[in-house]
Amino acid sequence: MKGRNAFYAQSGGVTAVINASACGVIETARKHPDKISKVYAGLNGIVGALTEELVDTSIETDADIAKLRYTPAGAFGSCRLKLADPQVDSRGFERLIDVFRAHDIGYFFYNGGGDSADTCFKVSQLSTLMGYPVQAIHVPKTIDNDLPLTDNCPGFGSVAKYVAVSTLEASFDVRAMSKTSTRIFVFEVMGRHAGWIAAAGGLAMDYGIPVVILFPEIEFNEEKFLARVDENVRRFGYCTVVVSEGCKYPNGEFIADQGARDVFGHAHLGGAAPILANMIRNKLGHPFHWAVANYLQRAARHLASAVDVQHAYELGCAAVNLALEGCNSVMPTIERVSDAPYQYRIGMADLKNVANVEKHMPMSFISDDGFGITEACRHYLLPLIQGEDYPPYGSNGLPQYITLKNELVPRKLPPFQIA
């Protein structure tokens, strides 16, 4: 007996390990051909479901699917597209169900963050209402680490490792240069609403490095900031600043605001580092260098955390196993059992409790002065950056990342115009 087909899509900003989840989904599905016939992937995420651009992953060899585990970014393409609220305009969800019906899709695996958890939840509800029940399972992913009910989100641990290592390395550089030239290194990292990623820079303090962190959770106070930087330069000869892109003035204005907007109308951030660096030079006179890692940090599969890769892979596998057990409208989660040694188990959350809930960084993770991390934060972060999971390198000296064939299944429906 052949099973029904599954649909898998990647959503939102891609990460160093989202393809490890795809790998887990596809490999696990392949073990159960009686239950799951083929896994179709959305070309460019949910867009591919709407436009009926379904990638046939069954033509890929097991060896190539295994390579997804160490290939960064989204192998099938992702998208930033939030379907309209079905109570306002149900055409998008109806089209999804039409496509699922046309291609005998009984399982929907949606790999993303908060928005996609909400979409996944709605698919499970609406498909039942529409008389074509689909088991919808959300596979968590977001470097922002802001999904509730899971200890952490795949993608975050690898960014944290990248930021911690990069902060350490650049700080060693500044320290070496500080006698006659650079005394300040300002490193801008991602995190629009939460300081999870910036917090990882604090791990470099293990090496005695003076790090000043600027969190989005703490209103930026120029005077206090400059005083702290200057104190570090006087004491240590240099200072490293790790600034979250979402760091704001008390009036709510981003330090980094460039005036640009993304497709959701969010401010397009980037550029807090040069602004702070110039502020330090103008007010304190210290020579500086600055860096903005941007995509480098979330694409850095070459430095992925082994724990994070494992989480991503296991959650992909778990999603399929939950579906096979008959679950619907759920998300597999990471449940931390202990910090040291780090132990976890795979849990499960109802999507109705995940959708539209944002997990914030606890204020107890930020030190009293607002510029550092606490021991509680350190204990939380350390397990997530453990281990290295290096990709294989080829004769060209570069990682052997895979680009799949991404062949599409023939269309069965008339075209659809995305609103």
Place this chain on the structure above:
Amino acid sequence: MKGRNAFYAQSGGVTAVINASACGVIETARKHPDKISKVYAGLNGIVGALTEELVDTSIETDADIAKLRYTPAGAFGSCRLKLADPQVDSRGFERLIDVFRAHDIGYFFYNGGGDSADTCFKVSQLSTLMGYPVQAIHVPKTIDNDLPLTDNCPGFGSVAKYVAVSTLEASFDVRAMSKTSTRIFVFEVMGRHAGWIAAAGGLAMDYGIPVVILFPEIEFNEEKFLARVDENVRRFGYCTVVVSEGCKYPNGEFIADQGARDVFGHAHLGGAAPILANMIRNKLGHPFHWAVANYLQRAARHLASAVDVQHAYELGCAAVNLALEGCNSVMPTIERVSDAPYQYRIGMADLKNVANVEKHMPMSFISDDGFGITEACRHYLLPLIQGEDYPPYGSNGLPQYITLKNELVPRKLPPFQIA
């Protein structure tokens, strides 16, 4: 019989592998106590020689010295200080010789780029004139890859690997996002005068990625640049731009000029990426992300090229061996024997032929359209990014980089004021 002491100093911008050269110098010297008693290192480079702040490396264990091989940045501190021309003001060089004499220093190993090669050359000449002959050996180092008479400069290969891998990873990210959001990734890399580092971004084209490179060697032409970017977006859906910080308009103005100057009066560069990204959005309308790697690229020991590390280490060893053979005023070099398989031998150059000579990137390495690299360039670069030489990681998930004790030898001379 105990030998005379050696003085080792790091100069200019530090790199991911300059400490591997230090490791080679110290380990090789330790094998010949009859010839070289102790290796003193300049605290903060040549500044430490002038101020008589000499680090006693002999108190460090063999195990800790071995860790230098995988520790980035300058373990003893570096500096940007060019001694005055002795024909104008000889006090600096005289002080050096005084300090060498006071501490029985018979060997001077200077680890740096073009300026330090010149200083090293002058030390060998003046010490003889002053009746205190010192064997001065230059150990090449510079990410700029601009020293003559050596196939490449330690530090460059690792930056090239970092830039190639980062370009590849970020491009996979943009490719995955390009359907509904980011279509342009602008990546700014170092290289004030030469495009060696930017050229490494071209290696990502192995993966079918559309990369547009902006070299300092090619006058920036906005119209041609935008046309090429737009063409890539139409053909591939996205485009990656790798821009050298030294990229200039035809009038000689840096794209990135921030108006700041470094201690030598050079323009303090950084910021070409956001300027280009905004130019693309304003003229072509494509959504963008950008990154400026800055120190991250030259400190990224976590991704060092194994070939580069080996070169750096061997050149440190070779410098000591040349000194023991009685050489003076020379620099050990890398002589390439063949590209594939890559074979090289350690050669030697006279410092009088190295000092004040800058090696440019051959124009034959840049494609006719000015935006890419040629096969000749690829053949040159590939051997230099071969192999990974990962540092060991600790229980904190971070590389176990060493910070040495850096204890100073007691002073014997009155203080000296650096001009």
